[in-house]
Amino acid sequence: MRDRYFYEVMFDDTSIDVSKEVGLVWSIANSLRGAYTSDKYKDVIIPMVIIRRFECALEATKDAVVAKHKQNPNLPAAILCQVSQYPFYNYSEYNLKRLLDDSDNIASNLKSYIEGFSANIQLIMEKLLKFSTQIDKMDKSNRLYSVVKKFSDLDLYPSHVDSMKMGYIFEDIIRRFSENAEAGDHYTPREVIRLMVNVLLAEGCDDLLTEDGKIATVLDAACGSGGMLSTAYDFLRRKNPYVDVRLFGQEINPESYAICLADMLIKGQDIKNIMGDEEANTLKTDCFPDQKMRLVIMNPPFGTPWGGKDAPEGQEKAVREENKKGGRFEHGLPGTGDSQLLFMQHAINKLDKKNGRAAIITNGSPLFSGGTTSGESQIRRWMLEEDLIEAIIALPTQLFYNTDIGIYIFILSRNKRPDRRGKVQLINAVDMWKPLRKSLGKKRREIDRESMKKITELYSNFEENQYCKIFPNEEFLYKEYAVYQPLQRRGVLNEESIERLRTSSYFTSNSNIFNKTDFEQLKEMNPRSAADKKKYQKYLAGQQFVENVLAILEANRSDHVFMDYGEFEKHLKSLLSKVEGMSASRLNGIAMVLAMMDKTAVVQKDRKGKIIKDTTTKDTEIIKLTQDPEEYFYREVYPHVPDAIWAYEYDPEKKESSTNKEKLGAEFPFTRFFYEYKEPEKADDLLDQFMELEKSLSKKIAALQESEEA
Structure with a gap:
């Protein structure tokens, strides 16, 4: 193991017990029943936890702040912050305990207490959480006094509840509220965050x-409640108390943003670097355009759309603007239904160019979704060609609170150590977990200390074994080759072939000739726009064209079989050339529908003697860049299709277009590299097992019958 690259696992020897605090919080939540539905408990619980946390943090300096403010109510906020020893303060004489002394006015006094907080806290309480509305609602339903009383007894003092433990409390609250979260919103368990931070800092830092x-x-x-930022902060400061950690975040969910701000304030972070609400939509806006980052850590939402009708207003337009040269997403756009690879491009864009x-975190989609020329494939290709991917780690399923799907961690780097350059490390950690004693939503497993240490060592050692594979970048790049069969068709103008043409998509759903569905809709449309009138007239002409062709073919119906497709096409031309609207391409389309593939028919060749491809037989083969295509076809294709014609359909001399696009893509078929073939049991062995089971069952039935007779 390379000691200089490996740092001990950040995992406390003693487990963090938050059951007392969480139990009290949820007993309060239950007292809201009736006045609130369960999905609205968070509107009270989150603000009250934040208030109590701030109150506990400020208690030691509270009297001094109140006295200072009384002396001069116009003192600058900076002076009161100096007195409070935090970047926030409260100059109200109230606290939660004192509010209980005047139960008749508890609502107005609580609002007054909140107004005594510094502006940054009021931003959290009112702009983000709109808590004054909840105060009135609780007061009206006679819940406010009991809620305040119970929270006043909650011990959230920083000396007893450090930031790590507070993170666990917030995590549990969020977990319970996220059990019915929207698809894609997956809150990251703390041990997964610790693993990410541990691996991230194991090298290059x-x-x-x-x-x-x-x-x-x-x-x-996509910082949520700030768990990843907090964990990175705690780890760095634990290893080096003199490092200046500056945290930056963007989050659009107001409750999560509020929790994040609260945590950042207590850590003494500049909350101007934590952006929230709709203006902090990462896909729309880079809130820190002039700031490159040493470290980026993120769990973007899975399978949430960046475009289309389900995307936030203006988001698709913003993303497409960034798809231009020099934009954050210039290297490709994934399908509009999943934004993960956009977040990954954003992360890379934000990385410090040097180190x-x-x-x-992603699900499986960014590893292999999309065809060869798709945006997903081209983004992966770019990351490989730029040598940005250091490792991909497959984690166990059932780690997250509201999804049990497989999860992966991409480790990206601009400062790969020399022996990693040009390579990607795959780590299979799907079996490195221990079961939870009690399920938490869909979370039934956790990455324990030993598993975390093992994964980190696998990463740092950078040596192949049963859990770790190392490949050159080219292993994941591939070209897509087109495969055709020769044009060999027999033609006949009988009842069957003419009916096939009549009902074919070529004659019923062809926008260039006749589309029956569109035509019927246009027919019912009144009035029609100028464009619709033009289309309607085109389909009327197309309908007449179809009828004329079918009438001529019916009149010349025959059982004569043409084994030479060229001769059959000439015969059709002699019959149909004078039909109004006929063209060479239409004649060819009609002939291809009427004629059937037949390997005994004459192989068609052009004037130079080159075999003509049957375009309807087109198939594709994916061949890795590290493989010789000719060897591949001799081994994999010719044994099954001896007369196959293959080609790489891209001409670099011509301008790239939809029909002339380089078929070079990338994917990470992760499970394929770790697949182990297990030979099935022999039939005789299975039969023996079956016979033994049958004998055992017969004995049990006989014994049961004997006992009943007795």
Whole structure:
């Protein structure tokens, strides 16, 4: 193991018990029943937890702040922050305990108490959480006094509940509220975050962990409640108390953003670097355009649309603008239904050009979705060609609270160590977990200390074994080759072939000739626009064309079989050439529908003697860049299709277009590399097992019958 690259696993020896705090919080939540539906408990619980956390943090300096404010109510906020020893304060004489002394006015007094907080706290309470509305609602339903009383007893003092434990409390609250979360919103368990941070900092970050005064900029562009930022902060400060950690985040969910701000304030972070609400939509806006990051850590939403009718207003337009040269998404757009690879491009765009590193959670889609020329494939290709992917780690299923699907971590780097350059490391950690004693939603497993250590060591050792595979980047790049069969068709103008043409899509759903469905809709349309009138007239002409062709073919029906497709086409031309609207392409289309593929028919060749391909037989073969295509076809294709014609259909000399596009793509078929073939049991062995079971069952039935007779 390379000790200089490996750092001990950040995993506390003693487990963090939050059952007391969480139990009290949820007993309060249950007291809201009747006045609130369960999905609205969070409107009270989250603000009250935040208020109590701030109150506990400020208690030691509260009296001094109140006294200072009384002396001069116009003191600048900066002076009151100096007194409070936090970047926030409260100059109200109230606290939650004192509010209980005047139960008749508890609602107005609580509002007054909140107004005594500094502006940054009021931003959280009112703009984001709109808590004054909930105060009135609780007061009206006679719940406010009991809620305030119970929260006043909740111990959230930083000396007893450090930021790590507070994170667990928030995590549990969010978990319960997210059990019915929207698809794609998956809150990241703390042990998964710790693993990400541990692997991320295991290499390329020696200066941050050992040198004084170094600046560590950390970004989470989908930061939620700030768990990833907090964990990165705690790890860095634990390893190096003198590192200057600067956290940056973007989050559009107001409740999560509020929790994140609260945590950042207590950590002394500049909350101007934590952007929230709709203006912080990462797909629309880079809130820190002039700031590159040393570290990016992120769990973007799975399968959420960036475009189409289900996307936020203006988002698709913004994304497409960034798809231009120099934009954040210039290297490709995935399908509009999934934005994960957009977040990944954003992360790469934010990385420091010299030594930036990123850890991104995804589901399986970014590894292999999309065809060869799709945006997904081209984004993967770009990442490989730029040598940005250091490792991909497959995690166990059932780790997350509201999804049990397989999860992956991409480790991206702009400062790969020399032996990693030009290579991608795959780590199969799907079996590295221990069961939870009690399920938490869909979370039934966790990555324990030993598993975390093993995964980190596998990453740092960078050596192949049963859990780790290392490949050159080219292993994941491939070309798509077209495969055809020779044009060999027999033609006949009998009842069957003419009926096939009559009902074919070529004559019933062809926008260039006649589309029956569209025609019927246009027929019923009144009035029609100028464009619709033009289309209607085109389909009327097409309908007449179809009728004329079919009438001539019916009149010349015959059982004569043409074994030479060229001769059959000439025969059709002699019959149909004078039909109004006939063209060479239409004649060819009609002939291809009427004629059937027949390997005994004459192989068609052009004037130069070159075999003509049957375009209807087109298939594709995916061949890795590391393979010789000719050898591949001799081994994989010719044994099944001896007369196959293959080609790489791209001409670099011509302008790239929809019909002339380089068929070079990329994918990560992760499970294929770790698949182990298990030979099935022999039939005789299975039969023996079956006979043994049958004998055993017969004995049990006989014994049962004997006992009944007795």
